Amino acid sequence: MTRVATTIGCFPLLNPVICAAGEPVMTEAGIRAALRAGVAGVIAKSVNESAAARNQLDRADYVRLDADGTPTSGPGVSLFNRSGLTQRDTAEWLDAIAALDREARVENQFVAASIVYAGPQGAISIAAMARQTGLRVFELNVGAPHASEAAPGAIVQETDPDRLSDLVRQVRAVTQGMQLWVKLTGLSSNLPALATAAQNGGADAVCIMGSFMGLVPDLETFKPVLGTPAAYGGGWALPIVCRFLALTRQATQTSLPLIGTNGVRSGLDVVRMALCGAVATEALSIVMHEGFGGFTRIIDQLVSFLAQRNLAFSDLIGRSADALHGYGDAPLTPDRWRDFVPSDTLVGSHPH
Numbered sequence: 001m002t003r004v005a006t007t008i009g010c011f012p013l014l015n016p017v018i019c020a021a022g023e024p025v026m027t028e029a030g031i032r033a034a035l036r037a038g039v040a041g042v043i044a045k046s047v048n049e050s051a052a053a054r055n056q057l058d059r060a061d062y063v064r065l066d067a068d069g070t071p072t073s074g075p076g077v078s079l080f081n082r083s084g085l086t087q088r089d090t091a092e093w094l095d096a097i098a099a100l101d102r103e104a105r106v107e108n109q110f111v112a113a114s115i116v117y118a119g120p121q122g123a124i125s126i127a128a129m130a131r132q133t134g135l136r137v138f139e140l141n142v143g144a145p146h147a148s149e150a151a152p153g154a155i156v157q158e159t160d161p162d163r164l165s166d167l168v169r170q171v172r173a174v175t176q177g178m179q180l181w182v183k184l185t186g187l188s189s190n191l192p193a194l195a196t197a198a199q200n201g202g203a204d205a206v207c208i209m210g211s212f213m214g215l216v217p218d219l220e221t222f223k224p225v226l227g228t229p230a231a232y233g234g235g236w237a238l239p240i241v242c243r244f245l246a247l248t249r250q251a252t253q254t255s256l257p258l259i260g261t262n263g264v265r266s267g268l269d270v271v272r273m274a275l276c277g278a279v280a281t282e283a284l285s286i287v288m289h290e291g292f293g294g295f296t297r298i299i300d301q302l303v304s305f306l307a308q309r310n311l312a313f314s315d316l317i318g319r320s321a322d323a324l325h326g327y328g329d330a331p332l333t334p335d336r337w338r339d340f341v342p343s344d345t346l347v348g349s350h351p352h
C-alpha cells in the first residue's frame with residue numbers, strides 16, 4: 001500500500017486521481033492515454049438512450065478562457081463548453097469499455113461506464129447492459145449542467161431527493177455486485193439532501209459536483225461566446241465544491257464515500273478536496289488545457305506533498321470539514337473590517 005492509495009468504500013484505488021467523463025476519453029486511445037498517465041481509473045465518455053443527446057454532439061463547441069475571462073487560442077485557465085454525448089452504439093461502446101477495464105484491472109486500474117440520465121427506463125436498461133459486460137463500476141450522472149438548454153427529453157437533472165432515491169434504487173437493483181457512483185448536479189443548493197437520497201437508494205458513493213452554467217459576452221461582437229449559455233469550469237470552482245463536500249460529509253456523518261470533481265488543477269487541489277472529505281477526485285478539463293500529462297503532474301505533486309510531510313493520503317480526509325464552525329462560533333473580531341476598506345471609509349470613524 002503506497003502513500004497515495006485510497007478506497008471508495010471497499011473499492012481500492014492506486015491513487016485518488018480519476019479521469020472524469022468527457023471528450024478526451026470518448027475513444028479507446030484516449031482512455032489508454034489516461035491510464036498510461038497514471039490515473040487510478042477512467043470514467044469513459046457518457047452515453048444515454050436518446051437520439052437527441054447523441055445529435056447534440058454535432059452542435060458541441062468549446063472555448064478556452066484566459067485568466068481575464070477572455071476567449072484565447074492559448075492554453076487557457078477555464079473551459080467554456082457546450083458538450084454532447086458519444087455517438088457510438090451503446091452496446092458496442094460498453095463492450096469496448098469492458099474490454100479496457102479487463103486490461104486495466106491487471107494494472108490495478110479501472111475503466112467505468114457512465115450515463116448522463118435522460119429517464120429512468122434508459123438508466124435502468126443501460127445499467128443492466130453495463131453489468132452484463134462484466135464492468136465493475138457504473139457512474140450515474142443525474143446532474144449534467146445543460147439539461148435545461150438541451151433538446152427536450154435529452155438530459156434530465158434530478159434535484160428532488162425522493163425521486164432520486166427511487167431512481168437509484170431501481171438502478172441499484174440491476175447493478176448488484178458493481179460499484180454504483182452517483183454524480184450530482186452543481187446547480188442545486190440541496191446537495192447534502194441529494195447525497196443522502198442517493199445513499200438511501202443504495203449508491204456506493206456520490207460525486208460532487210457537476211459543472212456550473214454561464215454566459216460569456218464577447219467584447220468584440222457583443223454577442224454571447226458560442227451563441228448559447230454553456231458549462232463553465234475552472235480552478236475557481238474548487239472552493240465551492242469544497243464547501244459542498246464538507247456539508248455533505250457532515251450530513252451523512254462520514255458514512256458515504258465522497259468523490260470531488262470540478263476545478264482540480266494541481267496535486268494541491270486534490271489535497272484540498274480530501275481535506276473537505278473527498279476520498280478521491282475526478283478531473284477532466286486539465287487534459288483539454290495541457291494534455292494527459294496533466295494527470296501525471298497532479299499525481300507527482302500529490303506524492304511530493306505527502307512525502308514532505310510524511311503523511312498518507314488517508315491522513316488528510318475530512319480534516320478541514322471536521323474543523324468547520326458555524327458563524328456563531330467564530331472568534332470575535334470587532335474591528336477586523338477596518339483592515340479591508342480604503343482609508344477614506346474610516347475618516348471620522350473610531351475603533352471599538
Ligand SMILES: Cc1cc2nc3c(=O)[nH]c(=O)nc-3n(C[C@H](O)[C@H](O)[C@H](O)COP(=O)(O)O)c2cc1C
Pocket residue numbers: 020021022023045046047079081083084085114116141183209210211233234261262263264282283284285286
Ligand atoms: C467537454 C466536457 C465534456 C464532459 N462530458 C461529460 C460527460 O459526458 N459525462 C459526465 O458525467 N461529465 C462530463 N463532463 C464533466 C466532467 O466529467 C467533470 O466532472 C467536470 O469537467 C469537472 O471537472 P474539471 O474541472 O476537472 O473539468 C464533461 C466536462 C467537459 C469539460
